[in-house]
Amino acid sequence: MNPNWTKVKVFTNPLQAEIVKQMLVENNIPAVVLNKQDSSYHFGLVELYVDNEHTLEATALMDSFNDEELLSNED
Template sequence: MSNTWVKIYTSQQFIKSEIVRQVLVDYEIDAVLMNKQDSSYKFGNVEVYVHPDNFDKAVEIIIQNEL
């Protein structure tokens, strides 16, 4: 992943990260997932990244929606 994206959220549960990503997309913020979980045992993290220009707005949305 390029250095132009910043991590905004991390969870060990894929579905939680996907919900955060989808909420951000609903607010017209480009967000991507990076799944760092082991494919066999499902341990590790799933991270959500946004563009640095959207970081403050994304944090505000996450807090407002209690994600």
């Protein structure tokens, strides 16, 4: 991975990683998901990276939500 990116969170669920990534992107924080899971058996980790300049902002934004709120479909 490029040294200008920092790993901010690790997931086991790729969908959850994509939801968090989208939340960051919608808040103008560049984010990338690196899926290291085995494609056949779906074990392994999914890593979320953000640009070094936005690490603190991304961490604060993720901390302001809990995982249930990020995955909830209720209005």
